[in-house]
Amino acid sequence: MTTRTLRRWFVVHKWTSLVCTLFLLVVCVTGLPLLFSEQIWDTFVGDDDPPYEVLPPGTPNASLDVIVEKARALYPGQIITNVSPDDDEPAVLISMAPSWQALKDDENYPDRNSGHWIKFDARTAKVLEQSRPADAPKEPRTWTGIIMGICNRLHTSLFAGLTGRLFLGAMGGVFVASLISGTVLYGRFMKRLPFGSVRRDRASRLTWLDLHNLLGAATLIWATVVGFTGLVNELQTPLFGLWRVTDVRQILRPYANLPVPSQDHLSSVQAAFDTAAKVAPGNEVTGLSFPGASFGSPVHYVLWTRGATPLRARLFTPVLVDARTGELTGAYPMPWYLRFLEISRPLHFGDYGGMPLKILWALLDVVVIGVLVSGLVLWAGKRKIATDARLRALGYDLDDAEGAPVSALTGEGAR
Template sequence: MTLKTKAFRFFYKAHIYLGLFVAVHFIFLSISGSILLFKEEVEGSVHETVAVPAEQTSMSYSTLLSDVLKKFPGERPLAVFKDDEHENIVNVRLGMNDSKMFRGARKLMFDSRTGAELNAEAGKSSFMDWMLKLHREFFLGSYGKMYVGFIGLLYFFVMLSGFFIYGNFAKKVAFGEVRIKSPRHWFSDMHRYIGIGVFAWGLIIGATGFFLGISSTLIKVYQYQELKEINQQYKDIHGDNDHAHNASVLDQVIKTSGQALPNAKVDYIAMPDTQFSPPNHFLVVMVGNTPQTERMTQLVVVDAATGTQGEVRELPWYMKITLASEPLHFGNYGGLFLKIVWLGFSIFSLLLPIFGLVIWYKRKKATQVKGVSMETRKLSDSLLFKNRFAIPLVLFVVTAVMIIGAFILGGTFAMASGYILLIPLILTGAVVLRGKRGKS
């Protein structure tokens, strides 16, 4: 037995048994994920504020946070950051009872133009929250989140093994040829063709789902490694002075961060001496201010006593991947257009575990039947795919629309995902050129 044959048997068996394990999980994840794609549209714009003059500028962050601390005395400011979807919304996190931990923190939301407090819970859907808990953790808390991440990793492997298996069948059958003499053969061929169509998308979903599932663990790794090093570096500066409640220098911190990274903008400010910042120093997360650099993240450490002396640090690679995983996983960085594309891929991928379960069930029954005639195994042109170029043509149209949409939306991040999804088109084109009709 050659090494190639052994590898094929390994991937074939692994694909079957791991696929059966992943199948039921993925059905729930695919359905819940498809619904969550439109979470924002279902809940609507929940942060509507009163109209303000066009010339109205944002109020000082220092003033805003000072007012908040007067309203909630005894609570520790943990973070200040802008809302992802609404430019004029500022979020504030407060540690109750002077806690440094973000878990259980008070969540506040303000209009940056007027300083008016907004209702962070307004418009939220209990149904969507239920779906999110199902999709993210199967209602099992932090352990469930890691379990879902493990399912994502297995799904990634199942897609890879399926691609390896597909290469063996592609040598015998012209692409677009589906056997209709037997329901089991029809389901098998459709399973393979749909699988190759959503292959690249499936790898993205599996990999990003894995990183999101273990994100809490990665954050702990960051805390105990990178953040511990930062804390050691700055722990003795300014002695034991408590600058955690120093809101007056917040505007200067923003200015200093901008000077440290002129081509970036402030995305998130961790206040001094919290779970995610060193003693007596702000930790500012900066992102690029252009569509091409908006997902590039860097850190600036700023002195809390003076608001100066910024030092630029890089996030570790695993944190960068984790931060990029959420928009890629949910397709929520390209507006409604990309969400619809993601929904299409999600629906087609949902057929894979369903067809896989049918194949497994019918295969068990088929093994009990002997002497299958050559006529049964004869390949026939599918009623659905009489033209063997039909599927490549559909993939070409979908991919072309995605790439055009990516250019319209702008941003290297959007275009990169469009080009990644071009992979199935290239692969299927190669299969068409090399395809051979099976022997009758």
């Protein structure tokens, strides 16, 4: 490698790193509590679910139609928007609203939320819990809620909505570029050093450089994977949008102009679940949206099914069932880019291998913070050296003689 190419790589590494380091520090630090959010909620807030009735094992679930009828009876005149069986508790969540229009209007008022939910016991069809009515005084926010909320918003969007998401996605891309250029530089700097050397008897700058190289080399692949999958996750809004304006629009075209039928005359919800389970064998049905939902068809139940095997558990396949007749319209596997997004999620969250994997994720995250900090120290040190040189050139007498020889040594082809 010529000095010229090396210098170019150095410039790429320096600038890509400088651009993304601050944001990556934010993301790495806020990621730590998010990684353990389940445990944090359980510890500081506790599980507020009501206790479930103890029933003999094997008690069959109540028909979803019974549960839907009960929900309607509780709020006559309102519509049901979603039916979602819980995936690890014997409960079914029914979401309701005064009307689809009311939900649409909510989008213009950030404080308004006309939707509400009722939680039923899946086996006895008894009401377990309801969301707080909209006019009830707001529940005081817990510190846990506030802190976790801030971490979440900072981590995913820097409090800047879609713009923030896309910006952080771009930072993820820059981070990957910085990792690649860093790898090239590593090859050059480590030519005469055994792996893992940390020179502590020389200038402190060399210690920092060696630390940067060691920590970076040890976490290179992990950081690349988590950085890249983070980038893919930030693209979810545009990717889902793309799917909606292409495939989904195509599928729904024949129905687009039909009126939404009244909910009194719809086919059986339980039968729709059964149909969906039959169409996608091996998949479990995780929820149903009623006709008229903003993303769906005016006349279909949209059922969300997902794979039962670990790898496919996050690959959702929507199934359309005609809500007027109860007949199956079709199952529509998602396009490759959304499947890719779904596989990217576990690899970013580290939530697929139990507590030990989460702990390893946290430790690797801390090491990456070390890489970022040592990189900043190296950059700041270089700036100090440059400043000192300028001051000396101006005739100032600086005491510490450390800077000059070190810069000559470690700055090989650096500037």
